Structures are given as C-alpha cells and as structure tokens.
Amino acid sequence: MQTIIVPVTPFQQNCTVLWCPETMKGAAVDPGGDLPRVLRAAQSKGVTLEKILVTHGHIDHAGAVxxxxxxxxxxxxxxxxxxxxxxxxxxxxxxxxxxxxxxxFTPDRWLEEGDTVTVGNLTLDVHHCPGHTPGHVVFVHKPSKIAIVGDVLFQGSIGRTDFPKGNHGDLIESIRSKLFPLGDDVTFIPGHGPTSTIGEERLYNPFLND
Structure with a gap:
C-alpha cells in the first residue's frame, strides 16, 4: 500500500490518499476540506480514486465528504x-x-469491528475504536504495517474526549485492546501531526504509561 498525507482545513487535519500500486486505484481517507489539494495529490501519483473512507464524523475529517x-x-x-x-x-x-x-451525508456503508474494506487489490481491516467519538473506526493494512487511526492516537498524545459522547476510559481501552496488538513495528498515520509507531507510543506516550 502506498500513501500520501495531505494536510487540510485550518485544523491541519491529515487527509490520507492511499492506493494499490498494482491497480493505481485509491481512496481518500478523511477528506475534511481543501478538495483541490486532495485531488492534485492523487493526480500527482497517477491515482484514480474509487471510494472515500471516513474514520469519524468531526468536520475537519468529514466536512468535504x-x-x-x-x-x-x-x-x-x-x-x-x-x-x-x-x-x-x-x-x-x-x-x-x-x-x-x-x-x-449518509455513508453507503456503515462499518463495524471486524469488517474489511477493499481498495484496488488491497484489503484493510476495520477496528471500531470509540472514545474520541463513539463511532470512530481505524483502518489497518497488515502487509504494509500501516494503520490510519484518525484522532484515537497521536505522537506523544491521545484524542480529546471532551466532545459530546466522548469517553476517556473507552479511548484508553480502544488503544490498548485494538491498536497495541497490531504490533510495535506498525506505523500509524494520525489525524493531526507526524506519524509514529505503535511501539514508540506504547513505551513513551505519557498518556499511556501506567
């Protein structure tokens, strides 16, 4: 799986364009805004977008869906x-x-824990990771060891839980039970800021150290 990160909106949200290198079919994950920038990024790599994937319903992630x-x-x-x-x-x-x-908008498909989504010849696993929002999902491509985690986990931080139906306990449980088992060598793309690895955050993230 190939990826390119396109920061969008005044919140500098990481919209990810991911694609299958065999077919050059791709998906836009969390196109929150600035669509010309997202489309230019896809075109620059020769990618044909075939679907939109959404991690959660906040405007900076889903405003331009x-x-x-x-x-x-x-x-x-x-x-x-x-x-x-x-x-x-x-x-x-x-x-x-x-x-x-x-x-x-109404998604063509709501996602559940254990679902998969396909992009070209790629298959990504879906994990339901509530806490930041109750319906937050994460997309994982195991062969590439890449996870797109929205606002669940960041480099050195975790998602806010002070929005309606946010829950700090649920968020920590989501990280520990859904993200940590992916493996320390998995790189994740967060909703904001730089990428990191699961192992790095498991060891050094101050919000996750008991």
Missing amino acids: ADLADELKLPIEGPHREDQFWIDGMPMQSQMFGFPPVRS
Missing part, C-alpha cells in the same frame, strides 16, 4: 453508525468552528 462523493460519484464507507449524530450535525459544526457551510 459529501462534495467529493458528488464530484467523482464515489461511495462512502465509514464510520461506525454511532457517529451518525455528528454527521447529521455537520451544518451546525460548520457554524461552531467557523467553517464554510458543509453538508451532511
């Missing part, structure tokens, strides 16, 4: 149905956070 789906006629997969209230409230989120008006 409806527009991208309409523009390229792409199906939307994710997040978990527990985040429907966030997606339905997208127009309100845009007012709260000072974003241009954005539209809500």
Whole structure:
C-alpha cells in the first residue's frame, strides 16, 4: 500500500490518499476540506480514486465528504453508525468552528469491528475504536504495517474526549485492546501531526504509561 498525507482545513487535519500500486486505484481517507489539494495529490501519483473512507464524523475529517462523493460519484464507507449524530450535525459544526457551510451525508456503508474494506487489490481491516467519538473506526493494512487511526492516537498524545459522547476510559481501552496488538513495528498515520509507531507510543506516550 502506498500513501500520501495531505494536510487540510485550518485544523491541519491529515487527509490520507492511499492506493494499490498494482491497480493505481485509491481512496481518500478523511477528506475534511481543501478538495483541490486532495485531488492534485492523487493526480500527482497517477491515482484514480474509487471510494472515500471516513474514520469519524468531526468536520475537519468529514466536512468535504459529501462534495467529493458528488464530484467523482464515489461511495462512502465509514464510520461506525454511532457517529451518525455528528454527521447529521455537520451544518451546525460548520457554524461552531467557523467553517464554510458543509453538508451532511449518509455513508453507503456503515462499518463495524471486524469488517474489511477493499481498495484496488488491497484489503484493510476495520477496528471500531470509540472514545474520541463513539463511532470512530481505524483502518489497518497488515502487509504494509500501516494503520490510519484518525484522532484515537497521536505522537506523544491521545484524542480529546471532551466532545459530546466522548469517553476517556473507552479511548484508553480502544488503544490498548485494538491498536497495541497490531504490533510495535506498525506505523500509524494520525489525524493531526507526524506519524509514529505503535511501539514508540506504547513505551513513551505519557498518556499511556501506567
């Protein structure tokens, strides 16, 4: 699996364009905004986008999903149905956070723990990781040892849990039971900031040291 990270929105959210090098078919993960930048990144690598993947329903991750789906006629997969209230409230989120008006959407497929998604010839595992939001999901490509974790885990930090239906205990449990078992050598792409490895965070992340 190949990836390119495209920071979007004033929140500098990491939209990830991932693709299958055999077919050059790809997906945009969390296109929160700045669609011309995302599309240019895909085109620069010769990637044809075939779907949109969404980790959770916050505006900086999902604000441009409806527009991208309409523009390229792409199906939307994710997040978990527990985040429907966030997606339905997208127009309100845009007012709260000072974003241009954005539209809500209905995913073509809600995702559950244990599901898989395909991109070209790639298969990614889906893990439901509540805490930051109740319906947050994470995408893992085991052969490449790459995980796209949204706002669950960051280099040296963890996701906020002070939003509606956030839960700190659930977040820590998600990290320990879903992310740590992936293996210390797995690199993860967080929703903001630089990439890191599971092992690095397991050892040195101050929020995860008992």
